[in-house]
């Protein structure tokens with residue numbers, strides 16, 4: 001059973017220390033790294049000490065996991081972090097791993113670790129994972145015996161599933177003879193329980209406007225690159241026919257939120273009377289050109305098609321999505337794609353593995369206003385896939401208009417341009433830099449001035465939404 005209902009919850013309200021568990025925030029990275037360094041002191045004198053003490057958490061990896069919603073923090077009554085749990089998706093498929101879990105030694109034996117563990121497992125269950133794996137020490141009371149008490153069973157460490165983790169242990173100098181691997185099976189959420197779904201962001205790797213249609217919409221050419229990073233949508237099928245948005249995009253009235261409009265449109269099309277509760281964890285900047293609203297809508301269409309057992313095809317869902325926004329179809333189909341028409345005629349493209357520094361100038365840019373701009377070039381010659389593939393075509397038709405109208409976006413382009421060819425995504429205001437090296441991307445993002453916000457995302461061929469759909473379907 002999935003015990004987790006909201007992302008923030010009170011734990012042990014009757015105990016002297018009232019504990020809250022919530023998703024970690026990037027500003028907590030240093031505090032969480034410090035908790036790990038204090039927790040590791042408990043291993044002094046153990047054969048693992050040498051390896052453990054030499055191996056601190058890389059802050060940039062923790063930061064990346066926090067940005068993906070894979071880290072939860074336990075806060076004491078004063079709001080100070082006292083422990084955390086970090087999940088990783090390296091195993092793939094329906095298996096998720098516990099990368100790290102630490103509690104401050106002075107807060108030990110108060111049930112904080114157990115609460116963090118249950119919270120993480122409850123989320124994994126909502127997200128469609130069926131197994132949680134971890135590596136730990138056999139002979140330490142708060143390691144293997146603790147996990148055994150919480151439903152984890154030792155598994156054969158020679159299983160190829162653990163080859164990567166063992167190799168990592170060897171490289172880190174951890175004592176292989178004392179390390180054990182453990183798994184816990186999760187049950188699938190049943191109807192009426194919350195489920196969690198990703199709504200990834202996109203980048204436009206180039207964008208040309210080649211004409212205008214009689215209805216005012218513009219003919220364009222673009223390449224949508226889907227990212228491994230984005231919003232989270234939670235859905236719970238209701239017994240009545242209400243569609244309720246309990247927590248939507250900030251500042252957007254529920255009835256206008258694209259998640260509600262998507263649910264209504266799907267239900268109307270299918271002639272269904274099903275109901276749903278919806279929560280949106282907004283991470284994608286609104287009006288940022290990263291397609292957040294469109295992706296949220298696509299996720300609702302794809303997920304509710306399964307949860308309401310409508311069995312509609314992707315083309316039908318994409319057409320329903322197109323009526324909500326030109327960018328919705330690419331998120332429904334869930335593949336990075338070359339796009340034409342109004343952005344809805346899609347051909348999947350295979351793009352090389354790349355990482356992106358994405359910079360939010362903290363200035364939303366309204367899409368409709370830009371498409372109306374008299375100075376916008378609307379008659380560009382048609383690009384070809386080969387001109388894009390050769391690296392010749394990288395421009396975005398909106399760039400000169402946005403530069404002139406939005407000085408903060410211009411400043412963001414100039415700052416990021418100091419490291420390479422910075423580009424605008426969609427109609428902006430977010431800008432990005434494409435890099436081969438993850439560590440270089442993390443290095444650039446770390447230098448971002450306080451006036452902007454920067455993070456690193458990785459391009460994917462197949463959307464995390466399709467992976468989630470496969471997990472939930474199997475469940």
Ligand SMILES: C[C@@](CO)(OP(=O)(O)O)[C@H](O)COP(=O)(O)OP(=O)(O)OC[C@H]1O[C@@H](n2ccc(N)nc2=O)[C@H](O)[C@@H]1O
Pocket residue numbers: 204207216217218219220222288289290291292294324325326327328341342343367368371425426427428
């Ligand atoms: C510019 C792009 C590039 O990917 O992305 P964003 O910057 O919004 O992320 C898209 O074309 C935006 O798609 P999306 O945001 O879904 O657009 P819609 O809601 O359908 O339309 C918003 C407004 O933009 C105009 N519009 C949109 C798409 C298009 N091909 N021609 C247009 O003229 C329409 O006037 C509409 O009023």
Ligand SMILES: Nc1ncnc2c1ncn2[C@@H]1O[C@H](COP(=O)(O)OP(=O)(O)O)[C@@H](O)[C@H]1O
Pocket residue numbers: 248249252256257258259280284285286287288289290291292293294296297365367426427428429
């Ligand atoms: N779930 C949602 N998330 C984001 N924006 C939404 C949502 N529902 C409605 N909107 C509206 O759509 C506008 C643009 O959305 P967004 O997709 O974030 O930007 P962009 O089109 O630049 O990629 C927002 O300013 C907001 O008014």
